[in-house]
Amino acid sequence: MTTKKIVLLDGNSLAYRAFFALPLLTNDSGIHTNAVYGFTMMLQNILKEEQPTHLLVAWDAGKTTFRHSTFSEYKGGRQKTPPELSEQFPYLRKLLTAYNIPQYELENFEADDIIGTLSRTASAESAETVVISGDKDLTQLATESTTVCITRKGITDMEMYTPEHIEEKYGIEPLQIIDMKGLMGDASDNIPGVPGVGEKTALKLLKEYGSVEKVYESLDAISGKKLKENLTNNEEQAFMSKQLATIEVNAPLTIGLQDLSYSGPNEEQLTALFKELKFTTLLEKMGVEAEAPEPVEEIEVVTKHKVTNADLSDQMAVHLEMMDDNYLTSDLFGIAMTNGETVFYVPMSDVKEDEELKTWLANPEKQKLTTDAKALYAALAAIDIPVSGIDFDLTLAAYIVNPSLSFDDVSEAAESIGWNGIQKDASVYGKGAKKAVPAEDIIAQHAGTKAVAVWNLQETVSEKLKQNEQYELYHNLELPLAKILGKMESTGVKTDLDILQKIGTELSGRLEFLESTIYEIAGQSFNINSPKQLGVILFEKIGLTPIKKTKTGYSTAADVLEKLAPEHEIIEHILLYRQLGKLKSTYIDGLSKEIHEDGKVHTRFQQALTQTGRLSSINPNLQNIPIRLEEGRKIRAAFVPSEPDWIMFAADYSQIELRVLAHISQDEKLIEAFRAGADIHTKTAMDVFGVAKEDVTSNMRRAAKAVNFGIVYGISDYGLSQSLDIPRKEAAEFIETYLKSFPGVKQYMDDIIQDAKQRGFVSTMMNRRRYLPDITSSNFNLRGFAERTAMNTPIQGTAADIIKKAMIDMDHRLEKEDLQARMLLQVHDELIFEAPPEELEQLKKIVPEVMESALELNVPLKVDSAYGASWYDTK
DNA sequence: AAGTTCACG
């Protein structure tokens, strides 16, 4: 016989919590689902953690309760429930029905009172009870057998209030929580309390006297003139407040514990509801395969082992099918093609032999429409099949329409434009250990549906792009860039394994020594890489004072450790261990594994990923190779030219983001500074600190630099205070002075936020868009984040536009001048090339020239260049 | 799979 375990949930409170904790998710029928989703997550968590035998969700019944007859303004002044939440309540009810979880509400009473009454009944039977709410008032219900869990941050993090915990935290008993509320009131419920009495005073009084009644009995003994006066003048209010805060434990319920038994959900109803709400992750967790969308029409895909000229039209959708997402290393299955009439599939072994098909692929006059142009260029280049004339890229087009929709699968890109005809790769090939190559006809069918989707979507998407004035951006910037990036990826960067290994051996030695030093100081061995274990050593064993906390415990991040360094000798060793460990694992071991047989690394540039229009780099990431510290910078010596005696050549934009800001904001002083060729951080320091150029100290320049960074990121006093390690107030003053000095910037910041609110998105100079739905959120955090994004994205995004344009111009120029130099990498504001030494003088002239004239701004763009025998030497 | 940390612009 199992013992009873009763769980009582405060429905309204948890729904609110879920709603505000999560962004406003909308499913495709336009219903908001964030509260239902969050609530479901909480519920699943509770069911798993608590394993209840009995369960109830209590709801607030209506607007007025018996408390309103005591105090008509009870819960007054509250903002009304947002409609986006209200519309979700019916779904919450449905959810609970599907779970077979009893729900209850009672006229004139609040959920609290239902929970209070049931918890007392349960206590009488000494059944173990857990109360869950977001409202701290309920902690008054804690007893030996009743634990009250209050949601903390997010949706699954709870603080458990037992009588012991309350004693520890407040130094009072659970029932005294009522007295505490009586004295201090509760702004959210509009309970007045006693003016001038907050938590501290309330607790002090209660520890001394025990209750509101006792406080008033002992009024004469209370010290503090003002306090005594406030108490005296508000006696009635204090007692009323206490009454309001008291949860009714004898509500006239029409149900009892016997009605609460829980024995699991109705799987069928639950799956149906999750499907309706499009909770695909939850469905997958339940083991229900996400429903493969029905193909719009059954298409016939013919497998051909040889194509004829009759099969090849002037314009065709071409899709290269493979199982892995890394097209540079994956086995290639074959190519599916369609001209809107027939669909055929050619296995790769046949493609390689098919001269007619290869000629067609290489012919720029034959238009190819595809799902991923760069993959087609690069993957086929790797097996010596040149491709030319790609005129449409579905993924790229969908990304330009809305970069926030992330697609790791063509089916998702197609779905974003309303095409549900493609099965997920994961459901065709399986995932994880179950992934396997299916029969050829299945591959052919799958590849065929993708080609068909591309063919059918081309017009719709192009139309959409034209409507948004984004067709230029897509067709004349991103699409040509895809070809260039493909070329860069297949070229690759020669990587000297010997150099990596030499650095690696040295690092291993130092790491071993550091490890033993750390263990010796700590007096024990432990995993230094585990923040959890390290936290125990530093903050419990050694007894250092924690500065910051994370969700899971003490923070041991570098900025925290740096502050602790003077306190204990172990810290500097840990910092060095971390620094060197990072180099070893990510940049020596990780990078070495990525070197292909040709002695090169072939990164892939993600072109349809970032929210701002930047590229990203994976397998390996060559956009974050160390440079700031000399030890790490040495890694760059391993990146060398792929031809004997060639050189590496690098060119980077100087202050491109601040120049873009100067242009966009039209701030006269900023523009003037750049036109005059001034050192922008020094100039900022002169203005912010009001001193002459000669009097700018290095510290002032450092602060000004941080302010400039902050401006670009979308400034906040908190952020700046963190970066400069100064009080927030001082940071706020810096910002104010800055914005007074550069009024055009201030104007821009204000305008762009207004603009984002009005249009729902911000855009770059080349009309790249980023939608910011949170900009109108009532949630302070979400809104703040969206506002900073609104300020930053046009700047970062325009800089991305500019370098992309420069890459296209550069590619043309190298060809026109018939140079052997090859573009290898892009690192956001710099381009890296390899070239024969005889082209050096020409590159020194051409590269900066092309980059500087990529886009005309009302300030000059400035490019610095350097060269050397390795990437390390381009300084 | 999520959280933490740290490398870059």
Next chain:
DNA sequence: ACGTACGTGAACTTG
């Protein structure tokens, strides 16, 4: 009162 600087990717630990 809230609690963040903007944009990424990789390695590692832990649940």
